Amino acid sequence: MSSANSVMDRSTISGSKTGDVVLSARNVAKSFGSVHALKSVNFDIRRGQVTTLFGENGAGKSTLMKILSGVMQPSAGEIVLDGESVRFSSTVDAQRHGISIIHQELSLAPNMNVRDNIFMGRELGGPGGVDYAGEARETERLMAELDEPIDPMTLVEDLRLGQQQIVEIARALSVNSRILIMDEPTSALSASEVEVLFRVIEDLKSRGVSIVYISHHLEEALTITDHAVVLRDGAMTAWAERREIDLEWIVRHMVGENFDLGSPPTGYEMGEVALSFDNISVADVAVPERSVVDRLSLAVRAGEIVCIYGLMGAGRTELLECAAGRVPASDGRIMLEGEDISGLSIAERIERGLVLVPEDRQRDGLVQTMAVGENLSLASIGAFTRGFLTSRAREQNVIEDSIRNVHIKTDGGAAGIGSLSGGNQQKVVIGKMLATRPRVVILDEPSRGIDIGAKAEVFRLLAEGASKGLAVIYSTSEVGECLSVAHRIVVMSRGRISAEFGADVSREEIMAASGESVAG
Amino acid sequence: MSDVRQSASPASSSPSSDRVAPRRTGGFDLGHILLEGRAFFALIAIIVIFAMLSPVYFSTANFLTMSSHVAIFGLLSIGMLLVILTGGIDLSVGSTMGLAGVMAGFLMQGVSVDAFGVTLYPPVWAVVVLTCVLGAFVGMINGVLVSIFRVPAFVATLGTLYVARGAALLMTDGLTYNNLSGNPELGNTGFDWLGFNRLFNVPVGVLIFAAVAIVCMFALNRTPFGRWVYATGGNARAAELSGVPVKRVQIWVYVLSGVCAAIAGLVLSSQLTSAGPTAGTTYELTAIAGVVIGGAALTGGRGNVRGTLLGAFVIGFLSDGLVIIGVSSYWQTVFMGAVIVLAVLLNSIQYKPRKKRTASTENQKASSPSGPA
Ligand SMILES: Nc1ncnc2c1ncn2[C@@H]1O[C@H](COP(=O)(O)OP(=O)(O)OP(=O)(O)O)[C@@H](O)[C@H]1O
Ligand SMILES: [Mg+2]
Numbered sequence: 001m002s003s004a005n006s007v008m009d010r011s012t013i014s015g016s017k018t019g020d021v022v023l024s025a026r027n028v029a030k031s032f033g034s035v036h037a038l039k040s041v042n043f044d045i046r047r048g049q050v051t052t053l054f055g056e057n058g059a060g061k062s063t064l065m066k067i068l069s070g071v072m073q074p075s076a077g078e079i080v081l082d083g084e085s086v087r088f089s090s091t092v093d094a095q096r097h098g099i100s101i102i103h104q105e106l107s108l109a110p111n112m113n114v115r116d117n118i119f120m121g122r123e124l125g126g127p128g129g130v131d132y133a134g135e136a137r138e139t140e141r142l143m144a145e146l147d148e149p150i151d152p153m154t155l156v157e158d159l160r161l162g163q164q165q166i167v168e169i170a171r172a173l174s175v176n177s178r179i180l181i182m183d184e185p186t187s188a189l190s191a192s193e194v195e196v197l198f199r200v201i202e203d204l205k206s207r208g209v210s211i212v213y214i215s216h217h218l219e220e221a222l223t224i225t226d227h228a229v230v231l232r233d234g235a236m237t238a239w240a241e242r243r244e245i246d247l248e249w250i251v252r253h254m255v256g257e258n259f260d261l262g263s264p265p266t267g268y269e270m271g272e273v274a275l276s277f278d279n280i281s282v283a284d285v286a287v288p289e290r291s292v293v294d295r296l297s298l299a300v301r302a303g304e305i306v307c308i309y310g311l312m313g314a315g316r317t318e319l320l321e322c323a324a325g326r327v328p329a330s331d332g333r334i335m336l337e338g339e340d341i342s343g344l345s346i347a348e349r350i351e352r353g354l355v356l357v358p359e360d361r362q363r364d365g366l367v368q369t370m371a372v373g374e375n376l377s378l379a380s381i382g383a384f385t386r387g388f389l390t391s392r393a394r395e396q397n398v399i400e401d402s403i404r405n406v407h408i409k410t411d412g413g414a415a416g417i418g419s420l421s422g423g424n425q426q427k428v429v430i431g432k433m434l435a436t437r438p439r440v441v442i443l444d445e446p447s448r449g450i451d452i453g454a455k456a457e458v459f460r461l462l463a464e465g466a467s468k469g470l471a472v473i474y475s476t477s478e479v480g481e482c483l484s485v486a487h488r489i490v491v492m493s494r495g496r497i498s499a500e501f502g503a504d505v506s507r508e509e510i511m512a513a514s515g516e517s518v519a520g
Numbered sequence: 521m522s523d524v525r526q527s528a529s530p531a532s533s534s535p536s537s538d539r540v541a542p543r544r545t546g547g548f549d550l551g552h553i554l555l556e557g558r559a560f561f562a563l564i565a566i567i568v569i570f571a572m573l574s575p576v577y578f579s580t581a582n583f584l585t586m587s588s589h590v591a592i593f594g595l596l597s598i599g600m601l602l603v604i605l606t607g608g609i610d611l612s613v614g615s616t617m618g619l620a621g622v623m624a625g626f627l628m629q630g631v632s633v634d635a636f637g638v639t640l641y642p643p644v645w646a647v648v649v650l651t652c653v654l655g656a657f658v659g660m661i662n663g664v665l666v667s668i669f670r671v672p673a674f675v676a677t678l679g680t681l682y683v684a685r686g687a688a689l690l691m692t693d694g695l696t697y698n699n700l701s702g703n704p705e706l707g708n709t710g711f712d713w714l715g716f717n718r719l720f721n722v723p724v725g726v727l728i729f730a731a732v733a734i735v736c737m738f739a740l741n742r743t744p745f746g747r748w749v750y751a752t753g754g755n756a757r758a759a760e761l762s763g764v765p766v767k768r769v770q771i772w773v774y775v776l777s778g779v780c781a782a783i784a785g786l787v788l789s790s791q792l793t794s795a796g797p798t799a800g801t802t803y804e805l806t807a808i809a810g811v812v813i814g815g816a817a818l819t820g821g822r823g824n825v826r827g828t829l830l831g832a833f834v835i836g837f838l839s840d841g842l843v844i845i846g847v848s849s850y851w852q853t854v855f856m857g858a859v860i861v862l863a864v865l866l867n868s869i870q871y872k873p874r875k876k877r878t879a880s881t882e883n884q885k886a887s888s889p890s891g892p893a
Contacts (some may be wrong), residue, residue: 005658326761350763364761369821380749381744381761389742430760 013467016050022210023068023099023179030063032419035411037063039234040077045179045210050201052221054250054452055231057423058409061214064106064231065181068092068212069101092121097136098178102185104214104422104449105362106164108171110157115139117156118171142170146173147196158286160186161360162312169197173204180204181212184422186220187448188359190312190477191511198224205297215479216423217449218250230254255453261484262456264305264503265463270487272337274471275323275354275440280332282318282495291330292318294495300440305462305472307486309479310514315495316475319357320444324356325349336440345391350379353439357446357476359429365429366417373399373413380436402431407457423450440471447481459485467470479507558829558866559814562859566834570841577744577844584723588715590836591729592788593803594829597810598736599780601828602773604811605740607753607820608666608673610774613781613807615684616658617800620651620785622688625697625795627651628711641706644713652782658684659778663771681804686795696796700789715790725787732780737825749773753820763787810835815861834859 006464015392023045030038038060045051045068053061066072068079071086078085081097091101108117115135124131124138139152148166156164165188172180186194196253201211201224210392215221222228225407230238230243230253240251251257284290292315300306310316321327325346333340344352350425358364367375377384377398384394399413406427417425426449433441441462447455462472462485482489483503491499491513499513571578596613603610627647630639642650658680665676700711717724740746748769751759759767781800789795814831816823838859842852 259680279847324761345765346760347765356761358758358761363755364757367821368752368756369817370750374747374750378747378759378764381747385744390744390747436763 018046018208020047021045022047022082024080025064025068025074026078026080028064028067028074028079030060030067030072031075035235035419038067038074041231041234041236043229043236044066045212046227047210048205048208049204049212049226050213050224051227051229052215052225053229053231054214054218054221054254056254057427057449057454058421059231059254060234061231062183062421065101065183068094069099069181071101077256095175095177099181100172100175100177100179101181102168102172102183104183104187105176106166106168108167110154113153113154114143114150114159114167115152117167118142118152118174120171122175130168138174139170141384142174143368143405144171145200146170146193148193153159160312160317162190162193165189166193169200173200178208179210179212183214184216184449185213186215186217188312188445191479192311194220211305216442216447216449216455218247218452222247222250251452254451260456260465261452261480262459264485264487265467265516268303268467270304271336272471273299274302274304274337275300275473276335277319277323278333278335279332280319280322280334282315282322282327285327288330292495293322293329296492296496297332297333298490298497300473302469302471303437303466304351304488305466305474305486307482308473308492309477309482309489309510310473310475310492312477314492314514316492317444318495319492320356320442320473320475321358323442324354326356350436350438351382353437355379355433355436355438355441357433357441357443359444359448361426361429361448365432368417370417370421371410371413372403372410372415372417372428375417376402376413376432376435379432383436398435405434405457405461406431407454426450427454427458434465438470440473441465442473442475444475445477446474447476447478455481479510482510483507488518522529559827559834559863563830563834563837564814564823564842566837568799570837570845577841582844584721584726586836586840587729587833588723588728588791589840590832591723591725592784593793593806593810593835594729594832595732595780595784595787596803596807597814597828597832598732598825599777600804600807601811601816601823601825602736602740602749603673603777603815604808604816604818605749605753605758605820606770606773607809607821608770608773609677609818610659610662610682610777611674611677611804612658612662612680613777613784614800614803614805615681615688616655616778616781617785617788617803618797619658619684619688619691620655621789621795621799622691622697622797623654624648624651624711624786624789625700626691628700629697629707632665641703644699644710647711648786651768651786652779655778655780656775657778658781659775660771662778663774666774667767667770685797685801692795692797694797696794697789698794700793700795712790712793714787714791725791728783730785731824732783733829740825745769750821753822755821806835809860809863811862815863831863 021044025041025043027040027042028038029040041064043064054062055066067074070091070093079087088097088385105118109120119135120140124134136152143150146166146169148163150159150163150167153490156167159167165185186197190199204211213221213225226242228240228242228250229236230250232254240249277297279295280293281291281295282293284292284363296319308316318327322329325344329342333460334342336352341349341352341354367378377395380398381390384391384398396413403410403413408427408431409424410419419426420428426446430443430446446458450458462474466472474485487503489501489505489510490497491510495513498515501509533636567578576582596617599613600610624647627642627650630641632639638673662677662680665671666673701709703709714724719727731822740749748759748764751762753768756766785800788799810831811828812818812831813834814823814827814829815825835856839852839856842855
């Protein structure tokens with residue numbers, strides 16, 4: 001395998017010049033049964049440039065990329081590489097042609113270490129079998145390039161989500177392909193990590209690598225892209241060069257109107273303290289003497305929306321999981337409506353109205369073997385159970401309400417989870433927890449992968465809930481989100497609260513308090 | 521400045537009106553139906569083939585006899601299904617079944633209480649209850665080991681497999697209790713009712729099997745517990761965060777599996793009117809085979825009672841049929857193995873749709889996961 005990689009090093013690439021079309025989809029269509037995910041799409045990838053694909057959740061972005069990278073075959077149409085029609089029978093085949101992809105959903109083996117994941121299926125040969133030392137050196141080099149000091153021997157399951165995403169990126173980089181497809185590579189990355197990635201992308205561009213980029217972080221994508229393509233309901237609706245367009249153009253073509261994420265809800269009195277952390281500490285799983293959350297205190301009132309902003313690794317996820325009962329606190333108390341809930345199980349907390357929307361939808365959010373509907377109703381089974389039996393009709397109501405409320409694009413509640421687009425899967429996780437009619441809702445990076453319309457809808461639901469007394473804790477690493485939804489913004493850094501702001505704060509103040517500028 | 525290449529006009533529809541696609545109108549796909557109903561078609565094929573090969577095969581009497589054989593490991597299969605649905609496995613059911621039979625035999629012989637110098641002869645209903653409690657106890661040990669102490673299910677139940685078998689041998693010194701009919705003077709007759717009597721002309725064992733199956737079907741489809749079982753097997757972490765009491769569910773499925781094994785042990789020793797310590801050896805494998813042929817995934821989260829029943833009948837009707845037409849027992853073993861491998865092969869086609877399958881089949885599959893029985 002490794003020999004195949006070297007074949008398409010610079011020498012092959014330098015045949016054409018920047019801006020030439022290297023790979024294109026011609027009238028490509030893809031159907032899943034009665035669902036037409038792509039309807040005759042034309043799409044070009046240009047040498048040494050970034051082409052960004054925008055579109056709502058379920059627009060067909062991932063499907064198109066999977067077709068271009070050999071994961072699936074088109075139902076109709078052709079793929080043209082360097083002017084010749086090609087057919088990729090598998091991802092390995094596509095890789096041999098110099099095309100690799102970073103998938104939207106992580107595809108790492110959690111039980112293996114970083115080094116082995118990066119070289120999985122392409123192990124470097126050595127005199128005594130696999131050249132582990134060489135692989136480790138190469139891994140370290142990639143990690144240094146991405147500015148993420150991860151030991152090559154760390155197990156992937158011990159990494160936080162953002163780091164796993166970096167490993168996924170490193171794996172794609174290690175292939176040295178000339179066309180690199182990135183399907184939402186930054187959804188779990190912090191701002192500084194995104195910056196590093198963008199530097200890497202610039203470097204790749206200068207070496208003639210063509211890049212396809214997909215992201216729902218529109219501003220961010222605009223800073224890196226050369227071309228923008230908008231997909232809508234499986235058809236390409238617009239195409240333009242970077243200098244001709246702005247944010248408004250993208251949103252207009254994506255959803256058909258301009259969107260404002262809104263501002264924090266006002267015009268009502270906040271209630272009593274609903275949830276409070278009282279000197280909470282959470283021990284590091286790996287190093288129990290160290291605290292990832294360090295004697296933190298915070299109180300959230302009914303009707304209040306509090307954003308917790310912080311870099312990855314600031315201890316946000318641990319704090320929130322501790323509140324939900326997933327990890328125990330090593331010290332301190334958590335009070336729900338004046339009652340100490342430290343000893344309660346997750347189920348008991350949900351029953352009392354405290355729910356968590358977890359960060360990692362694949363690992364913690366979805367039951368892949370169950371249908372969309374069953375996933376949506378999983379956390380609120382009690383609501384449609386009488387005596388011992390569940391009621392089908394009442395369950396159906398719960399499911400349909402959820403699908404409508406969070407706008408899940410699905411073929412109905414009976415569709416399999418795997419048939420949903422990434423963003424729609426995320427909406428299922430959010431919808432499931434909101435269906436329990438909570439009094440305190442904790443959302444850990446809920447906007448991962450959802451489009452701007454859906455984000456606005458989730459914000460609207462939260463604002464509406466808050467005006468009726470719902471307490472919301474919303475964790476994010478996007479400053480813009482804080483500003484459009486929160487009454488109060490709490491910045492976390494190294495397990496502690498480093499600053500607290502009201503709704504009238506500026507972007508820069510928040511970022512400075514998180515230690516963003518000095519983060520390594 | 522925007523270059524709209526395609527015909528669709530972006531501003532024509534409101535942003536959310538077309539987001540929720542209409543419900544699928546239901547397609548008809550022969551390949552899919554064959555695959556979905558493979559256990560059913562296999563059963564039909566078995567019946568037709570053996571009916572042609574042997575005149576005695578296709579008769580009510582033979583079906584009832586075969587069904588009472590099926591009932592034994594069918595009961596084990598149903599308990600096994602619950603465990604497998606949560607992503608576990610219970611290798612101890614064969615031994616638990618043997619232990620249960622021995623326990624029943626032991627109680628029927630009378631329990632001498634040395635302190636008072638008397639021998640107690642519990643009535644049959646008490647024997648049945650105590651034996652089921654024993655099965656539940658063995659299951660609970662499995663469940664606690666797996667859920668609380670996080671011992672891998674394979675290892676934990678492999679351990680109980682040996683312990684329970686050893687306990688059965690110890691209780692009887694390796695011998696068999698031959699007299700289970702009880703004594704009218706002692707008021708403990710009636711044990712053979714389970715294995716020999718018929719209600720509405722159907723053997724009681726088969727009726728018990730049917731009752732257990734129906735209860736399980738209800739539990740899996742219509743109760744929160746059933747949903748919890750599927751969720752635990754599909755993704756235990758996600759289930760837990762959704763408020764599913766994952767640990768309790770795990771303990772319960774092993775307890776229920778143990779109870780099913782105990783019932784199977786009672787029916788078997790009643791049918792045989794004897795209880796030997798080696799009864800049920802390797803039955804755990806037959807039980808697993810029944811579940812797998814019935815379409816359940818060993819990784820958990822997929823499968824149902826209907827499939828498992830079919831699986832149990834496929835195994836029972838096949839092996840009895842082979843006996844009836846006089847195939848050597850060596851060949852019987854070979855046939856059984858082939859059927860099991862074939863079933864698992866079909867399972868992997870069903871759950872891992874990749875190339876070779878049309879998009880429409882793929883979609884059908886997506887809409888019928890774990891599904892109601
Ligand atoms: N295996 C499948 N079976 C059935 N339908 C599918 C399958 N995969 C994708 N789809 C459907 O195809 C459409 C496009 O999905 P795709 O994943 O390409 O969306 P996307 O643009 O990547 O969205 P997102 O921003 O949410 O990631 C969706 O309606 C989805 O439900
Ligand atoms: Mg996608």
